[in-house]
Amino acid sequence: MKRYLLRHPGVARLGVILLMLIGWEIAARWFIDPMFISPPSRVLMALGSVFATPNVPAALRLTFFELAVAFALAVIIGVVLGLAVGLSKFGNKTFMPIVLLLYGIPQITILPIFILYFGIGPAAKIAFGVTHGMFPIIMAVVAGVQNIKPILLTSARSMGASNWQILRHVVYPNMIPSLFSGMRLGMTGVLLGVLLAELYVSTGGIGYFTSMFTQNFDPTKLLGLVGILAAMAIALNELVRRGETHFARWRD
Amino acid sequence: MTQAATNTAISVRNVSHSFGEADEARHVKALLDTSLDVTRGELLCLIGPSGCGKSTLLNVMGGLIAPTTGTVMVGDKPVHGPMPNDIAFIFQENALFPWSTIHENMILGMSFQGVPKAERADRAQRALEAVGLDEFAGHYPSQLSGGMRQRAALARALSLETNILLMDEPFGALDEQTRMVLGEDLSVLLSRSKKTIVFVTHSLGEAVFLADRVAVFSARPGTIKEIITVDEPHPRKSAFMTSARFHQQRDQLYDLLHDEIRKSMAQSGKPKRAYEDQSSRAGPAA
Amino acid sequence: MTAQSGARRKWLDRYGSRLVQVAFVAAILLLWHLATTRWGVNKILLPSPLSVWQQFVDVIRKGEFLADLQITLMELAVAFVVATVSGTVVGYVISRSPYLIKVFEPLFAGIYSIPIILFLPLYVLFFGLGPASKIALGITMSFFPVVLSTIAGFGNVDRVLVTAAKSMGASDWQLFRHVLVPAALPVVLSGLRMGFTIALLSIIGSETIASLAGLGHRIVNLAENMDMARMFAYIVFVIIIAVFLNTAVSALDARGKRQR
Structure with missing residues (x-):
């Protein structure tokens, strides 16, 4: 048994997760006021009733839609701006400090402005997701076009490559792995931005239900809803991570 | 045009090169008033202390660096930039594109050079066979050993079918045994192809084993101090490496180089005195 | 030329x-x-830069920001200290065994990739609208970068350095003090810096979403009252504070890396 666990750390990891769930179950069943927390078994059983709550499925679908659109926009804007900044030395020197400065701002402070400009609907949430997701992608694209080994450029030039060929066959493929790690960080940013905005707007969407469940002291449904959203986030992260491994497979 | 000129593949005239502007702290005089003729079909080795400008000269010859002063001619054409139809490079570092397989690397190189599409696959196959890598065409560079990667780089250069090969310490990052074998293979390959080759190295043995002529550089700012001739037909066999003549020429090279290497080392500090061990362990024996 | x-x-x-x-x-x-x-x-949508500047001067001169700033900084300090201590201790213990690294590192990395901001409603339910829920969220969010970088820092010390120190007769403590810590420090410090940024972000974020006080709460409050110029002034103020804190932490990070 011990030797088996030593050889399979993944199984031990599952064991750790299981232990944590059991601890949670015991604590929630016998030690903590059920107004505040609910055992995992009960949350699991109640997932159906979360979905049966009127308008919850629609809110979840809308959130997924917002995440997808925000991510797509963040990638497009991030790549375009990243190339614009990264491809010239001057652009990099001039605009990279501005990009870094903007990236360093805690964007959460301007969330009320987004709601003011875009309303409480999906537009504000998408916009807030985009501004969170695009900066890591810009930085990754810039890094990707800048970190080419000089010998590869020299080598391509020595074989007679034109500027366009260098862009297409050297700069572009060199950027891809970096772009995908940027997209992974960008997805994290988009999730943060969209969910922050969702939670902030308590009059509709996910935010309405989380604040309703909180005010009704209904931890079972709240945990269920949070769990569903977390699963959505994990699935999206995993999707981008798979893309990253696939497109960076030539790296040692 | 004179007979000598038609026999000259590359002619270097009074080339000097400095890196950085004259008023900058990083200003380095790499190459000083160097002239050199590379004969058609010969293998010329450039050897010298590190930082002496031998790689700079190679890059100037290939048009990758524009010299501060002086001119370079390839055949009857002055060199102003890369000349992919005349010159192929092999670099010290692995310069294969890591995101492409070996086969794709070769195709890409030929597409840069402008080889018609229909010819590319066939040429790639022949070049890979010549270096014995045809079974690895579908591998990514990261899946090959250092020696195989340099053979792939050689194959890519061969597939460009240029008259001139410029090699910048192509075996520099490899271990001694691999270099020896690759050196022999290279010698065989070249005896068949009649290419003109300029080969930068810091290995005395490699220089004597491969070269028809060896140009010895002085310490920085580098220029050619002397050229010695190695009179041994290609392909060279390993027996040559153990012959008395090989050793005699290697020693001659060593004598030429030794002072220059010391001079070059002195630019970065040198030992002041021997270290004397005063611990008790040294005592009883005395 | x-x-x-x-x-x-x-x-x-x-x-x-x-x-x-x-x-x-x-x-x-x-x-x-x-x-x-x-x-x-429209002034409601975009107040003029001059009016924002006047409000900013007013906010600073009256010192009205002090109470909110105090709460936010207190939450930040508690959250960051707890996350740093727990993250480095747990991370160091795990880093001592390659097996524990294999068990826990993917687990932590997996949780880290979930947007932990989602737990905010749970924390509000559990800890209420006061500082406790902000501190708890700040700890949860910044614990992971700290623990992951500690594992990475102490888990990837070059074996040659350890062997060399042992061959010269270093004791366990000397090994820790003079080899492991200096070798791991740059990575650990980067993790602490990231943890700090994330703690600051999650605390202002949770103040914005559900709270009774703090700088984030103040901004939302002004937004709800449509006091736009003053809200912009506060946003500028918070950004200045945040940039100042992050710059200070980066400088400490760089200094720590130099002096190891």
């Missing part, structure tokens, strides 16, 4: 970027100003 054009190019190299940067910021300020004064953009 003539000497003169060379000199001009060098000048452009050196100052061109700065010039464009200054022009960029100036252009934005000018557009903002023109939009509010000439082109008649």
Whole structure:
């Protein structure tokens, strides 16, 4: 048994997760006021009733839609701006400090402005997701076009490559792995931005239900809803991570 | 045009090169008033202390660096930039594109050079066979050993079918045994192809084993101090490496180089005195 | 190239970027100003830069920000200290065994990739609207970068360094003090810096979403009262505070890396 666990750390990891769930179950069943927390078994059983709550499925679908659109926009804007900044030395020197400065701002402070400009609907949430997701992608694209080994450029030039060929066959493929790690960080940013905005707007969407469940002291449904959203986030992260491994497979 | 000129593949005239502007702290005089003729079909080795400008000269010859002063001619054409139809490079570092397989690397190189599409696959196959890598065409560079990667780089250069090969310490990052074998293979390959080759190295043995002529550089700012001739037909066999003549020429090279290497080392500090061990362990024996 | 054009190019190299940067910021300020004064953009949507500046001066002079700033900084300090201590201790213990690294590192990395902000409603339910829920969220969010970088830092110390120190007779403590810590420090410090940034972000974020006090709460409050110029002034104030704190932490990070 011990030797088996030593050889399979993944199984031990599952064991750790299981232990944590059991601890949670015991604590929630016998030690903590059920107004505040609910055992995992009960949350699991109640997932159906979360979905049966009127308008919850629609809110979840809308959130997924917002995440997808925000991510797509963040990638497009991030790549375009990243190339614009990264491809010239001057652009990099001039605009990279501005990009870094903007990236360093805690964007959460301007969330009320987004709601003011875009309303409480999906537009504000998408916009807030985009501004969170695009900066890591810009930085990754810039890094990707800048970190080419000089010998590869020299080598391509020595074989007679034109500027366009260098862009297409050297700069572009060199950027891809970096772009995908940027997209992974960008997805994290988009999730943060969209969910922050969702939670902030308590009059509709996910935010309405989380604040309703909180005010009704209904931890079972709240945990269920949070769990569903977390699963959505994990699935999206995993999707981008798979893309990253696939497109960076030539790296040692 | 004179007979000598038609026999000259590359002619270097009074080339000097400095890196950085004259008023900058990083200003380095790499190459000083160097002239050199590379004969058609010969293998010329450039050897010298590190930082002496031998790689700079190679890059100037290939048009990758524009010299501060002086001119370079390839055949009857002055060199102003890369000349992919005349010159192929092999670099010290692995310069294969890591995101492409070996086969794709070769195709890409030929597409840069402008080889018609229909010819590319066939040429790639022949070049890979010549270096014995045809079974690895579908591998990514990261899946090959250092020696195989340099053979792939050689194959890519061969597939460009240029008259001139410029090699910048192509075996520099490899271990001694691999270099020896690759050196022999290279010698065989070249005896068949009649290419003109300029080969930068810091290995005395490699220089004597491969070269028809060896140009010895002085310490920085580098220029050619002397050229010695190695009179041994290609392909060279390993027996040559153990012959008395090989050793005699290697020693001659060593004598030429030794002072220059010391001079070059002195630019970065040198030992002041021997270290004397005063611990008790040294005592009883005395 | 003539000497003169060379000199001009060098000048452009050196100052061109700065010039464009200054022009960029100036252009934005000018557009903002023109939009509010000439082109008649609604004051509710965009207050003029001048009125924002006046409000900013007012906020600073009256010292009205002090109470909110105090709460936010207190939450930040508690959260960051707890996350740092727990993260480095747990991370160090795990890093001592390759097996534990294999068990826990993917687990932590997996949780880290979930947007932990989702737990905020749970924390509000559990800890209430006061500082406790903000501190708890701050700890949860910044624990992971700290623990992951500690594992990475102490888990990847070059074996040659350890062997060399042992061959010279280093004791366990000497090994820890003079080899493991200096070798791991750069990675651990980067993790702490990231943890700090994330703690700051999650605390202002949770104040914005559900709270009774703090800088984030103040901004939302002004937004709800449509007091736009003052809200912009507070946003500027919070950004300045955040940039100042992050810069200070980066400087400490760089200093720690130099002095190891």
